[in-house]
Amino acid sequence: MDMYVPRRSIRRDSDGLFFIALDGLEMASDFDSAYEARLEVDAACFAQAVGLELRSTQQEFTNKVLDLAMQVAHAFFRADEVRKSLAKGLDLLRQGPEDKRWFIDGQTIKVMPASGKSSKSYQVRETCTCKDVYIRAHLHGGMCKHMALRVLMILAQMGAGELNHLLDALDDAQQRVIASAEQEEEQDILALVVAALDAGDTARAEEIAANSGNDADGIREFIVMYQQCAVEAEAEAVTA
Numbered sequence: 001m002d003m004y005v006p007r008r009s010i011r012r013d014s015d016g017l018f019f020i021a022l023d024g025l026e027m028a029s030d031f032d033s034a035y036e037a038r039l040e041v042d043a044a045c046f047a048q049a050v051g052l053e054l055r056s057t058q059q060e061f062t063n064k065v066l067d068l069a070m071q072v073a074h075a076f077f078r079a080d081e082v083r084k085s086l087a088k089g090l091d092l093l094r095q096g097p098e099d100k101r102w103f104i105d106g107q108t109i110k111v112m113p114a115s116g117k118s119s120k121s122y123q124v125r126e127t128c129t130c131k132d133v134y135i136r137a138h139l140h141g142g143m144c145k146h147m148a149l150r151v152l153m154i155l156a157q158m159g160a161g162e163l164n165h166l167l168d169a170l171d172d173a174q175q176r177v178i179a180s181a182e183q184e185e186e187q188d189i190l191a192l193v194v195a196a197l198d199a200g201d202t203a204r205a206e207e208i209a210a211n212s213g214n215d216a217d218g219i220r221e222f223i224v225m226y227q228q229c230a231v232e233a234e235a236e237a238v239t240a
């Protein structure tokens with residue numbers, strides 16, 4: 001498997017809408033918020049770097065492999081809501097096939113509820129047929145726990161060796177974002193700002209804005225908007 005992770009970037013067009021790019025190549029556009037763009041660019045990056053294919057299996061994984069898979073998943077999916085789904089997906093996965101709590105066959109995941117009354121099955125690939133996806137998509141950033149379980153399985157199937165290579169590739173991709181933002185001027189500065197904000201380092205984000213010349217005001221505006229999106233997403237999660 002090719003262990004190359006494309007560089008993610010989020011930019012704004014002249015109408016103030018956001019678009020996303022991988023290695024500078026535009027992937028999708030017209031996002032109203034940086035938050036939506038972030039969710040999309042993370043998913044696109046995962047699809048391109050790792051793929052979405054899953055072998056039909058009820059394979060069991062060691063805790064070491066599952067921990068690595070989770071670490072890699074966190075490096076791809078950076079929104080809190082998605083990470084909550086990943087944690088739920090990991091819980092399902094840790095219960096193991098021997099408990100018959102979940103089964104997977106190609107694109108179908110069957111999940112047995114804890115009560116053991118009746119199992120439910122969902123078609124899962126880029127999306128899932130469960131009601132979370134239709135009714136509560138905003139709570140999990142577009143990734144329900146079944147989709148998260150599938151992502152973790154795709155990763156876990158790679159095994160520890162390949163997952164470690166993938167972690168290295170993710171680190172390289174992050175370095176390329178930083179180099180790009182600092183050397184190629186503003187084009188990827190937003191990606192760097194987003195990385196700082198996601199790490200809770202508002203001071204760093206503001207420092208980047210202050211050093212970006214003519215774009216400083218636009219980037220400060222972006223910071224405020226990005227934080228607003230994060231607050232709104234949290235508020236929705238709390239009230240639901």
Ligand SMILES: [Zn+2]
Binds near residue numbers: 146
């Ligand atoms: Zn689902």
